[in-house]
Amino acid sequence: MTKVVHKFGGSSLSSAARYQAVANIILGQCQAGDCVVVSAAGKTTNTLVKLWQSYVQKDDNGFNDILLQVENHQNQLLSELFDSQQANALSSQLKDELQSIAKAAKGDSLHEATLLAHGEIWSARLLARLLSTLNVESQDVDARTLFTQHQGQLLHAQNKQACLAQIKADKIYVVTGFIASDCDGKTITLGRNGSDYSATLLANYVDAKAVSIWTDTQGVFSTDPRKVSSAIKYPKVCRVQANLLARLGNPVLHAKTLSPLKDTNIKLQVRSSFDPEVVGTEIVKQGYSKDKRFITTFDELDLIRVEGLAVGEVRTLSQLIQHSIHHFNKGGEDYLLVPSKDTHAVASHLAGRGNIVESHLRGLAIVSPSHETAHLTQQAATVLEQQDVVVRFTHSDGSYALFLTDQSIDSDVLAILHDKLVNKGRELAVIIAGLGNVGEVFVEQCQKQVEKLQATFDLKVVALVRSKEMLFCPSGINIGSWQQQWRSEAQAYQPEDLLERIGELDYENKVVIDITASDAFSNMYPSFVAHDCHLISANKYAGTAEQTWYGKLLEQLQERNLHWRYNTSVGAGLPINFALADLQNSGDTVTRIEGVFSGTLSWLCSSFDGSKAFSELVLEAQSMGYTEPDPREDLSGRDMQRKLLILARDLGLQLDVDDIALEPLMPVHLADGNWDSFLAKREALDEFYQSRYEQAQSQGKALRYTGALEVDAQGKVSAKVGIAYAEAGSAIANLTPGDNIFVITSQWYESNPLVIQGPGAGKEVTAAGIHSDLYWLTQKLK
Structure with a gap:
């Protein structure tokens, strides 16, 4: 078959x-x-x-x-x-x-x-x-x-x-x-x-x-990509719009191509034989794709007014000249757009019923969703007037507008039109997973941020996802009242349900923003990428997954030209990932990273002065929400170990988490049992910390919990997370309680390392950091 x-x-x-x-x-x-x-x-x-x-x-x-x-x-x-x-x-x-x-x-x-x-x-x-x-x-x-x-x-x-x-x-x-x-x-x-x-x-x-x-060409574009570098390749275009574009002379698809597919489920794709690995454009049935915006140009056309145009006569004329002819009715009269070289043949066939209204026309057509056509037509007319383009005839018909002009629409004018009419209509569907402390603040900040981004991008939050429920609305969720919509419309879901809904989204771009702390959710990243989603992560699990899995994810992202931002997975809102990328992109070589990457452990170590037991300080931090529900997760150092691995991979080092030595900030046996059993043995934690604090004091140093990564001249890597004794007066010793600090030594910052310091935790700064990643993504997509 x-x-x-x-x-x-x-x-x-x-x-x-x-x-x-x-x-x-x-x-x-x-x-x-x-x-x-x-x-x-x-x-x-x-x-x-x-x-x-x-x-x-x-x-x-x-x-x-x-x-x-x-x-x-x-x-x-x-x-x-x-x-x-x-x-x-x-x-x-x-x-x-x-x-x-x-x-x-x-x-x-x-x-x-x-x-x-x-x-x-x-x-x-x-x-x-x-x-x-x-x-x-x-x-x-x-x-x-x-x-x-x-x-x-x-x-x-x-x-x-x-x-x-x-x-x-x-x-x-x-x-x-x-x-x-x-x-x-x-x-x-x-x-x-x-x-x-x-x-x-x-x-x-x-x-x-x-x-x-x-x-x-690689598919169906918003305009000719050879003339406008920012032309958008659409992943899906509905058959009705594709057929209209063909009638208007767009060369990618031709007028009769779609007719045999009517009332069938046969899929149609436009792909590039010059770039066969690139995913093309699928031409789908009406209702399976939202209408898009297009600008198509043409040269050397004649406008003919026809009296007594018979049914099927346009098709006969198209066959006669072997070229598609666009027909429209304006003011009760029938008009044909005919290539100038074929006008004589068409006029001869019409035998006196055709009158040439305008000859040797150039111009353009705007194809758009019908509710946008009037507004776009006005914008186009303004641009053409500003660019001194003489318009001899116009026609608008709900889903498109014609501008027939004296001169050709050159690349510069077309680029201006495209920027004004099409690029502002680029769409980004946002799926937000994780509605905990940071997630709720991020969504609250979204309303203002989305308004800002929509000046140049049509951004819609289409899904909010918790561990067992999701609210999915392809046309966009009203962020101002999302809680009410959640209560009335949120539904239970399985991972395959979420993937199916994402697969049905008809947006030029999609991004999944992961604000969960879920290993299982991060395991879905390859499936999200397979559905052409960009990724933004506050979740550390994917960035610290086993090297083979991680490497394959990077390859998959690169193959599909997708972006993955995860600046808040280390340092909350601090731009540590940006800094490492900039250093390397500018030709520098990073040789050492040391610092405190946990706001919780920063606060504990910097706040301890011996006036109260360390376990009391831990309980105080827990009551203020500075720690995980079970603070032993912070004291284990595993969180900092994962963060150091993310930084190592940002440097291009192929490490796994077990390649980083780990020394917990508590006796190992206290990790056993439940929280109540830990509380019963808290004196062991106090003795453990007090002895190391006194050792630091005897040396004139400060007790800190740090991560350190070093690459020697031969490329050998050593990495450790654990207790450290910082020199008095150093940036790490003087760390403000709760701050994170990154001390970066490189070829250019050897004698005087680069220091990045600031709040290492907090709902607001972390949510703001995620918005920074989202803004970066929209700029890249532009």
């Missing part, structure tokens, strides 16, 4: 190297029974059109010169792709066909469609033979044996039967695009760029699951 129909256009087959690249794509993407539809190689069809024009004009010399160009191009492909024996055999076959063309021309019996069909026939034959040399069972198929028309109408039942009879599950079939036959067996064409149409027709007839249109 055919699973996928792949279509490769002329640019994908423009040289021997491109044929080889396409063959490699087929090797990786196809299986037996799949079909490959091909266009003529490179500019072959254009050359054959010139050949026909020379024939019509009785220009024998021109005809012979062009025929020689065709022969040379095809022979060059053969010689570069095959050994001499295979190339000679194919060249001999080509020579016979070219002689037949010359003979028909001489006998005045050359047929246009039959002539043009040779481009696709040669492409299919060549690609099938190339696949055979790569030990792929393949066969070229002439679509004239599959597709039959009668009086311009495809015979669908007959065609389906023919396709199912010829397309089996035993090999890969390389099918000619663009061509079909009539009931008398004569060649007809499906219009210029008809190979896309051939592919979707074939997919319909063989009940394929998907169609991949391989082009020279």
Whole structure:
């Protein structure tokens, strides 16, 4: 059974190297029974059109010169792709066909469609033979044996039967695009760029699951990415908008391509044969994607007003000129937008019913959600006026607006329009997981922060997630009243439910913000990335996971061009991760990091002066919310051990948590049992700390709990978290209770290390640090 129909256009087959690249794509993407539809190689069809024009004009010399160009191009492909024996055999076959063309021309019996069909026939034959040399069972198929028309109408039942009879599950079939036959067996064409149409027709007839249109662009963009570098590639575009863009002349998809997919579940993707690893754009049914914003430009059009336009006449005219024609009604009158070079043919067919209103027009069309069209039309008119672009005709029709102008819309004007009309509409869906102390403050801060970011970005919080419940609203949650919405709409969920809902989100960008302390939630990161989500973490578990898992996550993020920010996983709101990245990016080499990375242990050690027992200080910190519910989690040092590992990995060091020596700030046996048993043995903690405090005092030093990482000249790494005796007067000895401190020694900061110090805990500063990561992400996405 055919699973996928792949279509490769002329640019994908423009040289021997491109044929080889396409063959490699087929090797990786196809299986037996799949079909490959091909266009003529490179500019072959254009050359054959010139050949026909020379024939019509009785220009024998021109005809012979062009025929020689065709022969040379095809022979060059053969010689570069095959050994001499295979190339000679194919060249001999080509020579016979070219002689037949010359003979028909001489006998005045050359047929246009039959002539043009040779481009696709040669492409299919060549690609099938190339696949055979790569030990792929393949066969070229002439679509004239599959597709039959009668009086311009495809015979669908007959065609389906023919396709199912010829397309089996035993090999890969390389099918000619663009061509079909009539009931008398004569060649007809499906219009210029008809190979896309051939592919979707074939997919319909063989009940394929998907169609991949391989082009020279990575998908469907908000505007021409060759003219505007900030053009947005959309992951999904609905069929209605894609069809409108095609009618307006957008070259990525063509007007008839989508019609065979109507009322089917066949998936359609646009992908780049030049970047096959890049995820393309999926064209989906209405309702499966929100409407997007587009700007498409055009040159050399005539505007024709038509009297008495008949039903189906636009289609007849499109077939006549083999080009899509946009039709609209304004003020009760019918208008056609026609390529200037085809105006004469259209006017002749209309026989006096068509009047040219404006000629040799340029301009643009804005395609957008219908509720935005009026506003965007006004904005566009203002920009065009400011840029001295003369508008000769305008038309708006709910889902699009036309501006027909004197001059072409150059790249500079298009970039300004895109920035004003499209880039501000870029969307970011935010999923917030963890609504504890920090999470609630972060959400409270969101209302003001989202308003700020929305000046340049359409940011919506679409989900709030707790351990067992979630509130999910794809159109955006009202942050100002989220608690009320939570009470009425939050539902129980399983991890797969959350992933399914994220997968259904139709946003250009998505980010999961993890403010949990959940190891299980961090284990979902690869699944989030697989759903094209950026990550922002206050959670330390993923950053300290086993090295192999961690390395694979980084690879997955890089492959999908996604970002992961985790500045608050170490140092709350302090910019330690930013600083390490900046040092390395500027060419510096970090050799040592030492400091206190726990606000809790900072407060305990800096506050202790011997006036009260250390356990009393621990209980005081617990009552003020400075510690974990069980303070032994802080005293164990494991939290600082994880933070030091995150910093080590920021330096590119491949360590696991067990590679960092750990000395707890309590006797080891106190970790056993429950909290009550610990309280019963608290004197052991007091004796443990008092003895080390006195030792520090005897040396004139300060007792601190630090993490230290050092890389020697040979690259050997040593790392430890534990009790340290800081020199009196040093930054670590003078640490303000509750502060974190990072002392960074590097090639450039060797004699005078770089010190970063500030609050190492606190709901507000941590939440603000997460917002800093979110702001950084939006700037990167811009």
